[in-house]
Amino acid sequence: MTVLGADMLDVDPETMSLADRAYLTIQDKLIMLDIRPNEAVVESELASQLGVGRTPVREALKRLEADRLVVSFPRRGTFATGVDVADLRHISQIRMSLEPVAARTAAESASSAMRQQLIELADRTEALDLENIERHELMRWDLRVHRAIYRATGNPHLEDVLVRYDNLASRIFCLFLDRLPTVAQHVAEHTELLRTIAAGDADAAAQIALDHVTGFEESVRAIV
Incomplete structure (x- = not known):
């Protein structure tokens, strides 16, 4: 992530919470399709990639679900929402x-x-x-x-x-x-x-x- 994230918001990343940083980074992955539509979003993998615990990732995913970028299903997990040109x-x-x-x-x-x-x-x-x-x-x-x-x-x-x-x-x-x-x-x-x-x-x-x-x-x- 180079332009989106904290730079886009003119915010110093060092002043942001871990959850906010996780939110912006995962959001970028979803928008730019680094996480493909309908692909599973695995908390543990994202936490490892971002160098944070699972709690900030979990908080970020809740916000992203409200943004309609991910969807969670009981007993199935969380997935990137589909992209329908319609x-x-x-x-x-x-x-x-x-x-x-x-x-x-x-x-x-x-x-x-x-x-x-x-x-x-x-x-x-x-x-x-x-x-x-x-x-x-x-x-x-x-x-x-x-x-x-x-x-x-x-x-x-x-x-x-x-x-x-x-x-x-x-x-x-x-x-x-x-x-x-x-x-x-x-x-x-x-x-x-x-x-x-x-x-x-x-x-x-x-x-x-x-x-x-x-x-x-x-x-x-x-x-x-």
């Missing part, structure tokens, strides 16, 4: 409604400090050598940008909902990363979105966010 329409319906709301709200309500963070993230995005970055890393950067926008809304309830559905959408996208021709372009679009939010142009930010979400879904639908 779900993309339902997930996108929610995101097309709420991503523009988040962009508009962030443009209207973000603090001066948060606007500066968005500008800095835009600068970093613009400086990326997108055509030569591994595609899973591009998806991690995509997640990072969206998390920053959600956080900038100042609405924790909206943030929670959008994080959940962005995670689920990203799992579907990861199924087709090798066949998607527009991943770098999709990530590059974040630069304009971030700058527009930071500038406080709510109408434009909402439209860019809608076009951004719609465009990537259409690119996935074109190949499935």
